[in-house]
Amino acid sequence: MADVTDQTFESEVMKSATPVLVDFWAVWCGPCQVQGPIVEEVAAAVGEKAKVVKLNVDENPVHAQKFGVMSIPTLMIFKGGTVVKQFIGVTSKDVLVSELTKLIS
Amino acid sequence: MMYDVVIIGSGPAGYTAALYTSRAFLKTLILSGLVPGGQLTTTTEVDNFPGFPKGILGSQLVMDMKTQTERFGTEIRNSVVSSVSKSPDGTFILTTDGGEVRTKTVIIATGASAMYLGLPSEEKLRGKGVSACATCDGFFFRGKVVVVIGGGDTAMEEATFLTKFSPKVTIIHRRDEFRASAIMLDRAKKDPRIAFLTNKIVEEIVGETEVTGIRLKDAKTGEVIEYPTQGVFLAIGHKPNTEFLKGFVDLDPKGYVVVTRAASPLSPQTETAVPGVFAAGDCVDPRYRQAIVAAGQGCMAAMDAEKYIETHGTENHA
Numbered sequence A: 001m002a003d004v005t006d007q008t009f010e011s012e013v014m015k016s017a018t019p020v021l022v023d024f025w026a027v028w029c030g031p032c033q034v035q036g037p038i039v040e041e042v043a044a045a046v047g048e049k050a051k052v053v054k055l056n057v058d059e060n061p062v063h064a065q066k067f068g069v070m071s072i073p074t075l076m077i078f079k080g081g082t083v084v085k086q087f088i089g090v091t092s093k094d095v096l097v098s099e100l101t102k103l104i105s
Numbered sequence B: 001m002m003y004d005v006v007i008i009g010s011g012p013a014g015y016t017a018a019l020y021t022s023r024a025f026l027k028t029l030i031l032s033g034l035v036p037g038g039q040l041t042t043t044t045e046v047d048n049f050p051g052f053p054k055g056i057l058g059s060q061l062v063m064d065m066k067t068q069t070e071r072f073g074t075e076i077r078n079s080v081v082s083s084v085s086k087s088p089d090g091t092f093i094l095t096t097d098g099g100e101v102r103t104k105t106v107i108i109a110t111g112a113s114a115m116y117l118g119l120p121s122e123e124k125l126r127g128k129g130v131s132a133c134a135t136c137d138g139f140f141f142r143g144k145v146v147v148v149i150g151g152g153d154t155a156m157e158e159a160t161f162l163t164k165f166s167p168k169v170t171i172i173h174r175r176d177e178f179r180a181s182a183i184m185l186d187r188a189k190k191d192p193r194i195a196f197l198t199n200k201i202v203e204e205i206v207g208e209t210e211v212t213g214i215r216l217k218d219a220k221t222g223e224v225i226e227y228p229t230q231g232v233f234l235a236i237g238h239k240p241n242t243e244f245l246k247g248f249v250d251l252d253p254k255g256y257v258v259v260t261r262a263a264s265p266l267s268p269q270t271e272t273a274v275p276g277v278f279a280a281g282d283c284v285d286p287r288y289r290q291a292i293v294a295a296g297q298g299c300m301a302a303m304d305a306e307k308y309i310e311t312h313g314t315e316n317h318a
């Protein structure tokens, strides 16, 4: 699964033609270790119709701060450059896939 | 399909139960719920689970437990159970967000979650400055002023941990006596970065898109103040995750699942009021609340379920 950084966020997420699920995570965060594999499964389930990426908040503080991330894992779904949905805490594959599917036109 | 054992919850109790039932060749499914791995995923180092002389990360410990159950054929789904019922043939039906599941026995291992105050403002600002887990979220409060609500050991521990990031941590407690142990309280009191505000009841958490303060009412004088803060950490205890079981098994007034604890040590100790339904871990245990105890009870519940299937097996239309 692709990583996005403070440098690539604009092009990869904000300007993406498809909806993007961003997983804000960090190495030291226990629940994030649980969320990681779930997000991988989401990526496999939605295929090409949506983008699934992760952002390491330690290495990319600018965007974590910009979107007010104060707890991880936080998952945000972006469409057309805006946040349309946000989840705080470990979130199940079913929920994420169904929210993404709703946005896939 | 009919499972032999369905385990609700994937903490140490659930994984240990699954390890035993799947090693006994019982068809086992774990429904792991919203916190796969359970409470240990929210902590850092675990130093009191035997077998790890150097300690082990909580999340690593539960991931290893998961791998171990899978080695013996346990199936795991990330589903949340919303209700359980008994069907006329004596088997059970679980309703989950991923459809219905049928089983001969159920092990409830749903653990506990941090308690919230129940204020709408708190709900609105959750993850936006309101947190119940300092080890998870402390990082985002570097250089920010925070408060910890509570008067027990958890509150002291969270406050001490938060001083790694925050220049000033205030412990707010609704009484002037503390439940915390003398050592923990003393350590917090000696820390110049930790302040105390006692006899204060939280009325509201203030802020639109993030926390800017907290409104407190004095328990004695009734005076209301607004105390500026950028973070509110709750440490007011835990409650068992058993809401969805109301009316199915017996719960005590605090919501803990009541198990038989039969007088004869040779009888099952983990059976609930409903035969064939067993419970283990923090959802039955207001007292010990330790991973090793949850694991131990998970083992007991598995062995009780195994025995139940042996004696009732022929009655079920599997």
Ligand SMILES: Cc1cc2nc3c(=O)[nH]c(=O)nc-3n(C[C@H](O)[C@H](O)[C@H](O)COP(=O)(O)OP(=O)(O)OC[C@H]3O[C@@H](n4cnc5c(N)ncnc54)[C@H](O)[C@@H]3O)c2cc1C
Pocket: B008, B009, B010, B011, B012, B013, B014, B031, B032, B033, B034, B035, B036, B037, B038, B039, B040, B042, B043, B045, B046, B047, B048, B049, B079, B080, B081, B082, B109, B110, B111, B112, B113, B241, B244, B280, B281, B282, B283, B289, B290, B291, B292, B294
């Ligand atoms: C910050 C912190 C630090 C701790 N440190 C230690 C320590 O160092 N040593 C120690 O021994 N103990 C420690 N503990 C306590 C320990 O974590 C618990 O005693 C233990 O996790 C209890 O295990 P459990 O299996 O009963 O439940 P939990 O670990 O609470 O797991 C419950 C499981 O049930 C699932 N669930 C809940 N409701 C549903 C539902 N409706 N449907 C499906 N699934 C559901 C959840 O998703 C979760 O997987 C700590 C706890 C905390 C919070």
